[in-house]
Amino acid sequence: MDKKEEKSSFTFEKVYEQNKRRIHYHIHRMNIRDPHNDFFQEGLFALWNAYEKYxxxxxxxxTYFNYIIEKRLIDKIRKDTRTLHNDLEVVAESKLEWDTGNRVRRTDLAYPLLEREEPAITDVKFWKSIKENLTEKQWKWVYYFIILDMPVKEIAKRENTSEEAVKSWGKQARKKLRVKLPFK
Known part of the structure; x- marks a missing residue:
C-alpha cells in the first residue's frame, strides 16, 4: 500500500476528531489565553498541514502532530508579541508627537505647526526699544522666557545660575516694562 492509498483510508475529519484535544492540550500546557480561539485555529491549521505533509x-x-502544533503555536506567540510591541511603539510615538504642544487644534483635528530654529521677531524696532531699557540679564529673561518660551529651569541651566536668579531677572524686567510700556 503506497502513501496515497494509506492517506485515503482516513480522512482529515477523522484525524480532526481524534486530535482536536491535542490542540487544546498544547494551548493549556503553554498557558495561552485563547478567548477568540485564534490559537485553536492556528493549531487546527498546523494539524491540517501536518496531515498533508506526513x-x-x-x-x-x-509525534509529528505534536511537534508541528507546538512549533506553530510558539510562532504565533512570537508574531503576536512582535505585533503588540510594534503597536505600542507607534502609540508612544504618536502620543509624544501629540503631546509636544506643537499643534493648532480645531475640534478633533490637529495640524502641526512649523518648527523654527530662531523665533520670528517681526517688529525689530519694538524689541530693540525693549532691549535698550533692560539690563543684559533682564534681556536674557525676555528673550528666553517670552520669545523662545523656555522654562525657568532651562534658562537657569543654560546661564549657569539658579532658578531664583532667573525669576529675579524676570521680576525686575516686568517692573521696568510696566513703567516704560503701559499696555492698559
Missing amino acids: ETNKGPMS
Whole structure:
C-alpha cells in the first residue's frame, strides 16, 4: 500500500476528531489565553498541514502532530508579541508627537505647526526699544522666557545660575516694562 492509498483510508475529519484535544492540550500546557480561539485555529491549521505533509516511513503520526502544533503555536506567540510591541511603539510615538504642544487644534483635528530654529521677531524696532531699557540679564529673561518660551529651569541651566536668579531677572524686567510700556 503506497502513501496515497494509506492517506485515503482516513480522512482529515477523522484525524480532526481524534486530535482536536491535542490542540487544546498544547494551548493549556503553554498557558495561552485563547478567548477568540485564534490559537485553536492556528493549531487546527498546523494539524491540517501536518496531515498533508506526513510521511508514514518517518515515524508516528502523533509525534509529528505534536511537534508541528507546538512549533506553530510558539510562532504565533512570537508574531503576536512582535505585533503588540510594534503597536505600542507607534502609540508612544504618536502620543509624544501629540503631546509636544506643537499643534493648532480645531475640534478633533490637529495640524502641526512649523518648527523654527530662531523665533520670528517681526517688529525689530519694538524689541530693540525693549532691549535698550533692560539690563543684559533682564534681556536674557525676555528673550528666553517670552520669545523662545523656555522654562525657568532651562534658562537657569543654560546661564549657569539658579532658578531664583532667573525669576529675579524676570521680576525686575516686568517692573521696568510696566513703567516704560503701559499696555492698559
